[in-house]
Protein backbone atom coordinates (compact mmCIF):
# COMPACT_ATOMS: atom_id res chain seq x y z
CA UNK A 1 0.00 0.00 0.00
CA UNK A 2 2.81 2.46 0.83
CA UNK A 3 4.23 2.09 -2.64
CA UNK A 4 1.17 3.92 -3.92
CA UNK A 5 1.95 7.19 -5.64
CA UNK A 6 -0.79 9.02 -3.79
CA UNK A 7 0.14 12.15 -1.96
CA UNK A 8 1.29 12.04 1.66
CA UNK A 9 -1.89 13.49 3.08
CA UNK A 10 -3.94 10.84 1.29
CA UNK A 11 -1.79 8.10 2.74
CA UNK A 12 -2.20 9.55 6.21
CA UNK A 13 -5.94 9.75 5.65
CA UNK A 14 -6.09 6.13 4.53
CA UNK A 15 -3.94 4.98 7.43
CA UNK A 16 -6.39 6.67 9.81
CA UNK A 17 -9.32 5.07 7.97
CA UNK A 18 -7.88 1.56 8.22
CA UNK A 19 -7.42 2.02 11.96
CA UNK A 20 -10.84 3.61 12.50
CA UNK A 21 -9.21 6.81 13.71
CA UNK A 22 -11.13 9.28 11.57
CA UNK A 23 -13.45 11.49 13.56
CA UNK A 24 -16.66 9.87 12.41
CA UNK A 25 -19.71 10.67 14.50
CA UNK A 26 -19.46 7.23 16.07
CA UNK A 27 -15.89 7.97 17.21
CA UNK A 28 -16.92 11.34 18.60
CA UNK A 29 -19.69 9.67 20.55
CA UNK A 30 -17.24 7.09 21.88
CA UNK A 31 -14.99 9.97 22.93
CA UNK A 32 -18.04 11.39 24.72
CA UNK A 33 -18.19 14.48 22.56
CA UNK A 34 -21.70 15.74 22.40
CA UNK A 35 -23.26 16.22 18.94
CA UNK A 36 -26.86 17.04 18.07
CA UNK A 37 -26.85 14.23 15.58
CA UNK A 38 -24.85 11.03 15.18
CA UNK A 39 -26.54 9.86 12.01
CA UNK A 40 -24.86 9.43 8.66
CA UNK A 41 -25.10 12.68 6.71
CA UNK A 42 -24.89 11.06 3.27
CA UNK A 43 -28.04 8.92 3.30
CA UNK A 44 -31.45 8.72 4.88
CA UNK A 45 -30.94 5.33 6.53
CA UNK A 46 -31.07 6.82 10.04
CA UNK A 47 -27.95 4.87 10.92
CA UNK A 48 -25.18 6.00 13.21
CA UNK A 49 -22.20 7.14 11.20
CA UNK A 50 -19.64 4.46 11.89
CA UNK A 51 -16.59 4.02 9.73
CA UNK A 52 -17.98 0.87 8.16
CA UNK A 53 -21.33 2.46 7.41
CA UNK A 54 -19.92 5.67 5.94
CA UNK A 55 -17.34 4.12 3.64
CA UNK A 56 -18.94 0.80 2.72
CA UNK A 57 -22.50 0.19 3.74
CA UNK A 58 -23.95 3.63 3.02
CA UNK A 59 -26.06 3.79 -0.15
CA UNK A 60 -24.01 6.83 -1.24
CA UNK A 61 -20.67 5.02 -0.92
CA UNK A 62 -22.08 1.91 -2.53
CA UNK A 63 -22.99 3.96 -5.54
CA UNK A 64 -19.42 5.33 -5.66
CA UNK A 65 -17.85 1.85 -5.49
CA UNK A 66 -20.22 0.50 -8.14
CA UNK A 67 -19.31 3.40 -10.36
CA UNK A 68 -15.63 2.53 -9.98
CA UNK A 69 -16.23 -1.19 -10.37
CA UNK A 70 -14.85 -1.95 -6.92
CA UNK A 71 -16.66 -4.87 -5.27
CA UNK A 72 -16.48 -5.39 -1.53
CA UNK A 73 -17.32 -8.71 0.06
CA UNK A 74 -18.75 -7.80 3.46
CA UNK A 75 -18.46 -11.41 4.63
CA UNK A 76 -14.70 -10.96 4.80
CA UNK A 77 -12.82 -9.06 7.48
CA UNK A 78 -10.93 -5.80 6.91
CA UNK A 79 -7.68 -6.71 5.16
CA UNK A 80 -9.15 -9.83 3.52
CA UNK A 81 -11.92 -7.70 2.10
CA UNK A 82 -9.32 -5.32 0.68
CA UNK A 83 -7.20 -8.16 -0.75
CA UNK A 84 -10.20 -9.85 -2.39
CA UNK A 85 -11.47 -6.59 -3.88
CA UNK A 86 -7.99 -5.94 -5.26
CA UNK A 87 -7.93 -9.33 -6.99
CA UNK A 88 -11.37 -8.72 -8.51
CA UNK A 89 -10.46 -5.23 -9.69
CA UNK A 90 -7.76 -6.62 -12.00
CA UNK A 91 -5.66 -3.50 -12.26
CA UNK A 92 -2.42 -2.36 -10.63
CA UNK A 93 -3.95 0.95 -9.73
CA UNK A 94 -6.48 -0.52 -7.28
CA UNK A 95 -5.08 1.06 -4.14
CA UNK A 96 -4.82 4.51 -5.74
CA UNK A 97 -8.47 4.27 -6.83
CA UNK A 98 -9.60 3.15 -3.38
CA UNK A 99 -7.61 5.78 -1.46
CA UNK A 100 -8.82 8.65 -3.63
CA UNK A 101 -12.41 7.41 -3.70
CA UNK A 102 -12.52 7.11 0.09
CA UNK A 103 -10.85 10.50 0.46
CA UNK A 104 -13.47 12.02 -1.86
CA UNK A 105 -16.29 10.43 0.20
CA UNK A 106 -14.79 11.88 3.38
CA UNK A 107 -14.27 15.32 1.80
CA UNK A 108 -17.83 15.41 0.50
CA UNK A 109 -19.18 14.24 3.87
CA UNK A 110 -17.32 17.15 5.53
CA UNK A 111 -18.72 19.63 3.00
CA UNK A 112 -22.23 18.36 3.69
CA UNK A 113 -21.85 18.52 7.47
CA UNK A 114 -19.82 21.70 7.86
CA UNK A 115 -20.83 23.79 4.84
CA UNK A 116 -24.35 22.56 4.17
CA UNK A 117 -23.42 21.40 0.66
CA UNK A 118 -26.12 19.28 -0.99
CA UNK A 119 -25.43 15.57 -1.20
CA UNK A 120 -24.32 15.00 -4.75
CA UNK A 121 -22.80 12.10 -6.60
CA UNK A 122 -21.71 14.54 -9.29
CA UNK A 123 -19.76 16.51 -6.71
CA UNK A 124 -18.12 13.30 -5.46
CA UNK A 125 -17.16 12.41 -9.04
CA UNK A 126 -15.66 15.85 -9.50
CA UNK A 127 -13.59 15.55 -6.30
CA UNK A 128 -12.44 12.09 -7.37
CA UNK A 129 -11.54 13.14 -10.88
CA UNK A 130 -9.64 16.26 -9.81
CA UNK A 131 -7.50 14.36 -7.31
CA UNK A 132 -6.96 11.50 -9.72
CA UNK A 133 -5.71 13.92 -12.38
CA UNK A 134 -3.17 15.34 -9.91
CA UNK A 135 -1.93 11.82 -9.37
CA UNK A 136 -1.12 11.55 -13.06
CA UNK A 137 1.41 14.35 -12.80
CA UNK A 138 3.32 12.55 -10.08
CA UNK A 139 3.25 9.04 -11.49
CA UNK A 140 6.20 7.22 -13.02
CA UNK A 141 5.87 6.78 -16.83
CA UNK A 142 4.92 3.09 -16.83
CA UNK A 143 2.37 3.60 -14.12
CA UNK A 144 1.11 6.75 -15.78
CA UNK A 145 -0.08 4.82 -18.81
CA UNK A 146 -2.08 2.48 -16.58
CA UNK A 147 -3.67 5.46 -14.81
CA UNK A 148 -4.44 7.26 -18.08
CA UNK A 149 -6.02 4.21 -19.64
CA UNK A 150 -8.17 3.68 -16.59
CA UNK A 151 -9.19 7.34 -16.40
CA UNK A 152 -10.18 7.42 -20.07
CA UNK A 153 -12.65 4.59 -19.49
CA UNK A 154 -14.20 6.62 -16.68
CA UNK A 155 -17.00 9.00 -17.44
Ligand SMILES: [Zn+2]
Pocket residue numbers: 040041042043044045047053054057058059060
Ligand atom coordinates in the same frame (compact mmCIF):
# COMPACT_ATOMS: atom_id res chain seq x y z
ZN1 LIG B 1 -25.16 6.60 5.09
